[in-house]
Amino acid sequence: MLIDSHVNLHHPAFAEDRDAVIARARQAGVARMLTICDKIENFAHVVAIAEAHADIYASVGAHPHYAKDHGELSADRLVELGLHPKVVGVGETGLDQYYKHSGFEDQMRVFRVHAEAARRLDKTLIIHTREADEAMGDLLEEEAGKGPLRILLHCYTSGAALARRALALGAYISFSGILTFKNAEDVRAVARDVPLDRIIVETDCPYLAPVPHRGQRCEPAHVADVQAYLLRLRGLEEGEGSALLAENFFRLFPQIARPA
Numbered sequence: 001m002l003i004d005s006h007v008n009l010h011h012p013a014f015a016e017d018r019d020a021v022i023a024r025a026r027q028a029g030v031a032r033m034l035t036i037c038d039k040i041e042n043f044a045h046v047v048a049i050a051e052a053h054a055d056i057y058a059s060v061g062a063h064p065h066y067a068k069d070h071g072e073l074s075a076d077r078l079v080e081l082g083l084h085p086k087v088v089g090v091g092e093t094g095l096d097q098y099y100k101h102s103g104f105e106d107q108m109r110v111f112r113v114h115a116e117a118a119r120r121l122d123k124t125l126i127i128h129t130r131e132a133d134e135a136m137g138d139l140l141e142e143e144a145g146k147g148p149l150r151i152l153l154h155c156y157t158s159g160a161a162l163a164r165r166a167l168a169l170g171a172y173i174s175f176s177g178i179l180t181f182k183n184a185e186d187v188r189a190v191a192r193d194v195p196l197d198r199i200i201v202e203t204d205c206p207y208l209a210p211v212p213h214r215g216q217r218c219e220p221a222h223v224a225d226v227q228a229y230l231l232r233l234r235g236l237e238e239g240e241g242s243a244l245l246a247e248n249f250f251r252l253f254p255q256i257a258r259p260a
Contacts, residue, residue: 001246001259002030004223005174006092006126006154006202009035009056010045013206013217022053025220031055031259032249033220036092036126038063040073043081050086057256059089059126067102067110078117088255090118091126092154095139098131108139115143124150124252133158137165144169152252155204156190163190167198172252174200177210177218180229191233200249201226 004025008014014021025033033056037046043060050058060081062070082090093114095107118125125143129136136158143149151171156163157178166173173194178184191199201223203210209218210225231241250258 001242002028002223002227003032003200003246003249004030004203004205004220005034005152005200005249005253006176006204007033007035007220008038008205008207009033009049009220010042011206018049021219021221022056025223026055028221028224030220030223031246032057032256034059034089034253034256036089037061038092039066040070040077040081047084047086056086057088057253058084058086059091060084060087061089061091061093061114061126062110063092064094064096064107064110064128065099065101067106069102070110071106073110073113075113075116075120078114079120082117082121082123085255087123088253089124089126089152090114090121092128093125094128094130095132095136096128096130097135104135108135111139112143115146115149119147119149122148122150123255124152126152126154128154129158129162133162137162140166140169140171150252152200154202155208157184157187158190159186160190160193163194167195172198172200172248174202175226175230176202176204177208177213177222177226179226179233180211181214188233191230196234196236196244197248199230200245200252201230 155176205218
């Protein structure tokens, strides 16, 4: 079984052939997809895609790039939207000190709003973090200390220290096509050490197409290449590894129906 835990199907890159992209994913064996909300204004579009397809689920949230545009966002509003039956995650939210499209304080405030909503909804907090390892570790420990919180660090490119801190809080870590990139040995080093019951895969499409698709638009079907690479890296046979990754995903997202 293949599962793509992070797709962006509302992205304009898929506007002309979204149905064909979804069909190719199914043909490749992708049984479930989680399409991610990047701005509250896009939520209606994101959730409409999930509503139209039994095998696609959605999140609600605002990417840290857009934290500055969500100054009035409240946990109450996220909870209201997050009660939709196809919504299984809150985010992606987080800290990004690489691009710095939004101020750090805006990112911190919006993250805390998402964390509160995730606790109240009992749905997984989906986190983007880049160049902010120490601050993210502190923030995760602060928020996890307020009550039970399911945590996913998606498209992981941060260091081993943050991974250890997050794993100690029960977090899961997801790896994308970056795992296959020639210059990503630091990412592979972390992927070798994450406990096998805390690891999942994704594409983050239309970005980050894995080898051998580098330079092309990434699609959910390419999660097959990400998964195959990870299983080789961890020395797992395809059947055993596929079942393990699927079990991790459904444990992390218990609201998602398993295939019959």
